[in-house]
Amino acid sequence: MKKWNIAVIPGDGIGPEVVSEGIKVLQAVSELNPAFAFDCAYFPWGCEYYAKHGKMMDDHGMEQLRAHDAIYLGAVGYPGVPDHISLWGLLLKIRKEFDQYVNIRPIRLLSGAPCPLRDAAKEDIDMLFIRENSEGEYAGAGDWLFRGKPEEVVLQTGVFSRKGTERIIRYAYETARSLNKLLTSVSKGNALNYSMVFWDQVFEEVGKEYPDVKTYSYLVDAASMFMIKQPQRFEVVVTSNLFGDILTDLGAAISGGLGLAAGANLNPDRRYPSMFEPIHGSAPDIAGRGIANPLAAIWSVSQMLDFFGYPDWAEAVLRAIEQVLTDRDTLTPDLGGTAATAEVGDRVVAALTGLVRRHELKPVQ
Amino acid sequence: MKKWNIAVIPGDGIGPEVVSEGIKVLQAVSELNPAFAFDCAYFPWGCEYYAKHGKMMDDHGMEQLRAHDAIYLGAVGYPGVPDHISLWGLLLKIRKEFDQYVNIRPIRLLSGAPCPLRDAAKEDIDMLFIRENSEGEYAGAGDWLFRGKPEEVVLQTGVFSRKGTERIIRYAYETARSLNKLLTSVSKGNALNYSMVFWDQVFEEVGKEYPDVKTYSYLVDAASMFMIKQPQRFEVVVTSNLFGDILTDLGAAISGGLGLAAGANLNPDRRYPSMFEPIHGSAPDIAGRGIANPLAAIWSVSQMLDFFGYPDWAEAVLRAIEQVLTDRDTLTPDLGGTAATAEVGDRVVAALTGLVRRHELKPVQ
Numbered sequence A, B: 001m002k003k004w005n006i007a008v009i010p011g012d013g014i015g016p017e018v019v020s021e022g023i024k025v026l027q028a029v030s031e032l033n034p035a036f037a038f039d040c041a042y043f044p045w046g047c048e049y050y051a052k053h054g055k056m057m058d059d060h061g062m063e064q065l066r067a068h069d070a071i072y073l074g075a076v077g078y079p080g081v082p083d084h085i086s087l088w089g090l091l092l093k094i095r096k097e098f099d100q101y102v103n104i105r106p107i108r109l110l111s112g113a114p115c116p117l118r119d120a121a122k123e124d125i126d127m128l129f130i131r132e133n134s135e136g137e138y139a140g141a142g143d144w145l146f147r148g149k150p151e152e153v154v155l156q157t158g159v160f161s162r163k164g165t166e167r168i169i170r171y172a173y174e175t176a177r178s179l180n181k182l183l184t185s186v187s188k189g190n191a192l193n194y195s196m197v198f199w200d201q202v203f204e205e206v207g208k209e210y211p212d213v214k215t216y217s218y219l220v221d222a223a224s225m226f227m228i229k230q231p232q233r234f235e236v237v238v239t240s241n242l243f244g245d246i247l248t249d250l251g252a253a254i255s256g257g258l259g260l261a262a263g264a265n266l267n268p269d270r271r272y273p274s275m276f277e278p279i280h281g282s283a284p285d286i287a288g289r290g291i292a293n294p295l296a297a298i299w300s301v302s303q304m305l306d307f308f309g310y311p312d313w314a315e316a317v318l319r320a321i322e323q324v325l326t327d328r329d330t331l332t333p334d335l336g337g338t339a340a341t342a343e344v345g346d347r348v349v350a351a352l353t354g355l356v357r358r359h360e361l362k363p364v365q
Ligand SMILES: CC(C)[C@H](C(=O)O)[C@@H](O)C(=O)O
Pocket: A087, A245, A279, B190, B191, B221
């Protein structure tokens, strides 16, 4: 039987705290499901490592990671270490070098999760964001001219390649088709007169191969409004790196907050490991106090199980999270409770175990 | 006495319908306030004009506009005319060539306006967005290489000049100081490693001259979340062209919808005319039916009065709008009513007249 090799990078701030709960849940799955086994290797990289070694990861870090099936990342970033070091030296480096060109972010209002929208029902907020994750606005290309002079000018160039644009859009069409859902593209062709005109063109071209997939195309400004006023418009959404960043944080805001926001960075052809992470960041203000919400990290584990080929177990973890949210007796302060991080993890494990014991879940996937 | 010269471009779709209500209100102000007089010149430009003449405005259009104190614009854009023609040939052209580098968008939840947020009170949503309006992501700079080949790549370059960045940030500090409010900058330095690092640097540098102004700096993704979860965080906000576009539409979503969203494109040194417009666009689906909401267009008139130097009258127009919203017997369908566009305009005029007659407003500004 395959034993999955997982590289764990707990990282900074609350990263280690939430990651241990995710591993706890993974452990429970392996005990409940005889068809699933995994090994973990821990990598102590991040800002503390940087403080000691002057680099965010080992020199051979990427090779070491490469030997694994997946990467499980807590959070990166800490006050004092500039972002261009912490992020470009770890998170963004891995996303790019491992060609994790698909960033999947489920925006789903689970039962029991708080929603700030007056009129939104649970069914109204159920989207799958597919964000381009390897190039576009985040290509890191630019120039800084005449620094310090009156004629100083700074250029930031978004890079949209045919290959990069086509593959993410194709991935989105495939996903929408397989789920039998609407596909919405978000762009801004009326103002970004090169990149987004190209994006719209590719979206239309590739669409010809998917006549069965119903599509919409929104401007990013309109999309951000619709997310609030009519979230039910969205099912599968494909968008660029920057727009995906903004809209998925907005999505987190309407589906329970960052404490419930998970993300998967996928290399779909599986040449390189994919990476799973809660998207909340390192939250230095509450780090080390054992009160961080681990549910996003646990949701990322659900995404990992799905990617490994255990969709029923992925769904079961979500149902366990939902049960904890609904019971409301073990929640962290961000969700109005007083529980500790580890208690929440324990409760998810208990809920998951209950589901299996009561035969609400098939024993092997 | 100065007579203000206003160039009116009703434009496309619902533009003409809402603009007449704005002019109606301006007319009422001039009747109520002996210190205010204006003249209008109408310019029939837009997509219909384009269909007849193959251009969005007259060849000497910019010169003709230049002779005016302000431009009052309805909306631009119609299905069939590509955006790069309709917008870059009129709206964006005027913004850029008249150096209207400040885009002011009030996000204010008026009494009676609907808000989709469960827990937000009227006082929580009261922001003034100051959006860079002349360059940045909308510079229109880019390249389209190897078109149609596998190595095709499309570049979109944001252009952030020292002059352009400094002047908008300075304008924002001045505004925050004069209103005695917090100033928040929204950027994305952790991923946009040239432009937004520069933005943050300028924000800090200029800030040294305004030690009395309290500031915050948010990432655009975090900001979009806070807009929903804690809108009370924001008072005066300064941001780039693209981020301002997205966040102000989000702002519209939480403060009554596009039917209430106004915008001013200012050339603060008054070398060129400034332009006032509702930001809802041409809404072709409801054009010509007399049911478009004119309140955003009327709010823009309030901004124009403020810019001309009649702040009390600007505020009075807002209070009249608020009264109409609160009474709720004359609202257009987007706000749940059955009234026609013109009836709403009439009601605003009646409310304004009432305010003056009851001496709730000083007779001259
Ligand atoms: C940390 C930052 C660079 C990152 C991004 O913008 O991609 C984060 O916000 C995210 O969304 O994963």
